[in-house]
Amino acid sequence: MRQPPRESCPASALTVALYLRFLTDRADSFSVVKTASGAIFAVHDVALVPRDLNPTKAELCKAVREQAKRKFGLGVRKRKAAMPVELLAAGVRMYASGDSKGRFSLFRLTVACMAAVMWVGCLRYSDMQMVWVGALRIYPTHMVFLLCNRKNDVYREGDVVYCARGGKWFCPCELSERLIAAGGLSGAVNLFQSWDGRKAVRDPQVPLSGRHIEYHACRREIIRMVAEGAGRTEQEVQAVFGTQSMRSGGATVVARKVSFEEFMRHGHWVTPAAAMRYVEPSTEERELTSNKEQTYL
Structure with missing residues (x-):
C-alpha cells in the first residue's frame, strides 16, 4: 500500500509530475511522455474535472514535459534500417x-x-x-x-x-x-x-x-x-x-x-x-552524387 495513499482522479499535480518524470528517465523519445500526459488529461476530462483544475495543466507538469522535450528533442530517434x-x-x-x-x-x-x-x-x-x-x-x-x-x-x-x-x-x-x-x-x-x-x-x-x-x-x-x-x-x-x-x-x-x-x-x-524518408540511398548512389559534385568544383 502506498504511503501516503494518492487519489487517482482527480490526481494531484505532484503525482502526475512524478509519473511523467518516471517516464522521462526510462523512455527513448518525447512522444512517450507526451502521450502519457495526453491520456491523463483525457481521463480527467471524461471524469468532468474542470479543465483549469486538470493536473496536467499545472506548472509543475509543464516543467517536466519541457524538460523531456529538451532531453529528447522532437526528431525521430533510432530509425531502423531498410530490410535488404x-x-x-x-x-x-x-x-x-x-x-x-x-x-x-x-x-x-x-x-x-x-x-x-x-x-x-x-x-x-x-x-x-x-x-x-x-x-x-x-x-x-x-x-x-x-x-x-x-x-x-x-x-x-x-x-x-x-x-x-x-x-x-x-x-x-x-x-x-x-x-x-x-x-x-x-x-x-x-x-x-x-x-x-x-x-x-x-x-x-x-x-x-x-x-x-x-x-x-x-x-x-x-x-x-x-x-x-x-x-x-x-x-x-x-x-x-x-x-x-x-x-x-x-x-x-x-x-x-x-x-x-x-x-x-x-x-x-x-x-x-x-x-x-523510407528510401535508403545506396553507397553507389551517394558516390555518384559526390562524383557529380566534383565536376563542378
Missing part, C-alpha cells in the same frame, strides 16, 4: 519450409507470409492488421486486397494494394494461398492471426487464435526469423531492424524500379517528403 531482400528472403524460405525438425508449422508460415506481404506491399504494422481474408482476391498473376483504413487516409476512402505473383526471392501470393489453405481461413477474419507461443513450440500445427497479431509479437517473430535465416543473434538484428524495416525495404527497391507517380501510389504516401 536477400536477408529477408533467407528467413522467409526457412520459416515457410517448417520448423527445425522439418515439421510443417502454421505459425512459422504465418510469420513468413506476413513479412513477405509487408515488404512487397510496403505495409506498416497497422496496415497489416487490416488484411482480411474476405477482402483478399488471389489471381493467376497477382493478388489484391482492400485496406479499409490507413494511417494517413485522410478521407477514409480505403486503399487497394496489389502484389504480383512470382519473384526471384519469394512469392507473397503463393505464401498467402498456403496460409489460407493450411489454416482453413475464410470470411471476415484476419489473414495474419496470433497464436499460443508455448503450444506452438510443442505442436507446430496448433490452430491460430482468430485475433490479429499484437505489435510486440509481430516485431519479435520477424526479428527472430531474420536472425535465424542470417545465422545472427536476435540482439544483433534487433539493433538494426524493426517492423518499419519491411516498409522501408520494399520502398527502397520500388523507388529505383518505377516512376515516381507509381512509387507514391504503391506506398500510399501523401507527400514526397514523407515518402523519401
Whole structure:
C-alpha cells in the first residue's frame, strides 16, 4: 500500500509530475511522455474535472514535459534500417519450409507470409492488421486486397494494394494461398492471426487464435526469423531492424524500379517528403552524387 495513499482522479499535480518524470528517465523519445500526459488529461476530462483544475495543466507538469522535450528533442530517434531482400528472403524460405525438425508449422508460415506481404506491399504494422481474408482476391498473376483504413487516409476512402505473383526471392501470393489453405481461413477474419507461443513450440500445427497479431509479437517473430535465416543473434538484428524495416525495404527497391507517380501510389504516401524518408540511398548512389559534385568544383 502506498504511503501516503494518492487519489487517482482527480490526481494531484505532484503525482502526475512524478509519473511523467518516471517516464522521462526510462523512455527513448518525447512522444512517450507526451502521450502519457495526453491520456491523463483525457481521463480527467471524461471524469468532468474542470479543465483549469486538470493536473496536467499545472506548472509543475509543464516543467517536466519541457524538460523531456529538451532531453529528447522532437526528431525521430533510432530509425531502423531498410530490410535488404536477400536477408529477408533467407528467413522467409526457412520459416515457410517448417520448423527445425522439418515439421510443417502454421505459425512459422504465418510469420513468413506476413513479412513477405509487408515488404512487397510496403505495409506498416497497422496496415497489416487490416488484411482480411474476405477482402483478399488471389489471381493467376497477382493478388489484391482492400485496406479499409490507413494511417494517413485522410478521407477514409480505403486503399487497394496489389502484389504480383512470382519473384526471384519469394512469392507473397503463393505464401498467402498456403496460409489460407493450411489454416482453413475464410470470411471476415484476419489473414495474419496470433497464436499460443508455448503450444506452438510443442505442436507446430496448433490452430491460430482468430485475433490479429499484437505489435510486440509481430516485431519479435520477424526479428527472430531474420536472425535465424542470417545465422545472427536476435540482439544483433534487433539493433538494426524493426517492423518499419519491411516498409522501408520494399520502398527502397520500388523507388529505383518505377516512376515516381507509381512509387507514391504503391506506398500510399501523401507527400514526397514523407515518402523519401523510407528510401535508403545506396553507397553507389551517394558516390555518384559526390562524383557529380566534383565536376563542378
